[in-house]
Amino acid sequence: MPTPPDHDFVDHDFVRAAAAAADRLAAPLAARPGAEPAGVPHRTLASRVKTLLAAYRSPDSALHGSGQAVAAAMTHLRALRAAQTGTGLFAGGDNVQSPPDSAFTVNDVCDAHVLAAGGGPGLRAATAALAEIAGAATESLLTGGVHTPNHRWELCAALARLHRSFPDGRLLDRVGQWLAEGVDIDAEGLYSERSANYAAHVTNPSLLLLSEVLGRADLLDAVERNLAATLDLIRPDGTVETVHSRRQDQHGPFPLAPYLPHYRLLAIRTGRGDFSRAARQAAHGGIDDPGLLAGTLLTPDLCHVLPAPAAQVLPRERYLTTARLAARASDTAHTVVYGGSDVPEHRRIRSGLACNPTFLRLFAGDAVLDAVRLSRGFFDLGPFRAAGMQRLADGRYRLTETLSAAYYQPLAPDRRRDDGSYRMADEGRFSAAMAFADRPRDEVSHTTRVEVDLREDGADLRIDISGPRVPWALELTFRPGGVPQGAVPIGDGRWCLTAGPMTYRVGDDEIRVRAAVEAGEPLAGPDRGDLLRYDPGQDHTVVGGTDATSGNRVHIGGHGPQTLTLALRARRRAQEPPQR
16 A cells, blocks of 8 residues: 555545545445345446445545444455356456456456555455455456457556556566557547546546556656646536547536546646646535545545646637537637537448537536537438538638438449349448449539637527538527527427527526528528428438437528528626635
8 A cells, every 4th residue: 555645735625525425335335234235237346345445444434444344345245256257257248258347347356455455454354355356357357358449448457456466477568568559649638539438437547557557657648638638628517528529428418527536636746737726626516436535545645735726717719620629718608619520431320439410519607508400401311510620710610511422323234133133232321232333323412511700708600501402400409497588489398590589598697599591591480390300310210219419409490502690699697616
């Protein structure tokens, strides 16, 4: 166990809050130490063991020195050992015999082993049980493979932790093989999956551990770069922007709280005031992570007092070129523009691709425009997802997408088959036994261009829809809490905007919207419900699915070609930033 920090430099409020979070989980388990944890996944079993042992070791926990906490840990360890298969990997979950999924569990097992090994005679049995579980998993983790980018670093962290407790040069050699591929961090500081969830829960903690065990300053630098990039992705509601993610979190909010230990640790070690500010913001709603107490024991620097937070400079604007995402923040509004979807290049909706069609968000205090999306009735190819995003000389942004589809001509004589059996092929829109690649094509194309001028109080949009005459619908999804005033209700939590401004007000905060047609026919009225509806495209509807948003949805619709302008303006009451 590392040496505890000097008492004079300890942030006792933080440590007590971490202990209270651990106790909320551990105390009910310790109250029934013999209760069998039936049906509990192996990762949960291991994290509970770590938390119980941390509570036993921590003087700030109500379970400090508790024999019942140890007994509950032993009950969970027996269940965890029973969950190991003959390979040493753990049963359960969608990924069968998964080395990386087992690595998550082994990481907690190894941390718990460090806590138990330094905990005296009362933890001798727990130490032995943890060593047995870790030993049984070692060979499979040493030779096992992965199937996502972040799995490499989780697996490496498990191997490094195993080496820390049970030194074995083969483990470090294997870590070296994985690390030789290079950490997948781009020039802006984003990992290749661009996921807040996996950065906070997997990659950053794994690289921090590897940096410590291996003495690799470059891995620590990667974490610092990622945390620096994330500063400009923190939203006013205490969440981190995820619209650009390539993983599951791209469709929902992700809280800042899981970043707390990383911002806190690097703020303390580097003195960065901006990281200190982010750490305070991450803890503003209270500390609920039961695993944080173990972190304070294993990494005592976490317990130190934070440096003074740096003041947040407003207005500020950041353009992440690799993700094609811009964010502008002022005292009045926080606006995000996004044009980095993977769908135009890959022409499919797929796990591991950035697929979210939201291209703008606007925060104005409690009034929040969660999503602006544009769907077009062009061969059912789905909503607008920009294939390119430019930052123009005057600070505006241009998002562009050109879609194409084809009508196919008869096959040439030398390509025909007497049996009429042609190979099954995908032409980018659908699949059929038509040998598409062998046929002459008649192309039809459709271009959408959106120009966004980010302002201190919102944004101005100019939307150009060109090509053949097609229906389109712009959907503005507001977070529940208010009612659109000035728009016409059309049922099912939906409104229509045709002429004049509308206002979405929540308390004293509001977002005003004004739409106008610059070129083309007038906007569709509320009687044209067929035009005023978001269409997710055939990749979703062919299996009866959707990626539609929920909330209060305001629709603007019509038939292209058309040029539409949209003015979004935020007004809000003055608020002081939270201080902790």
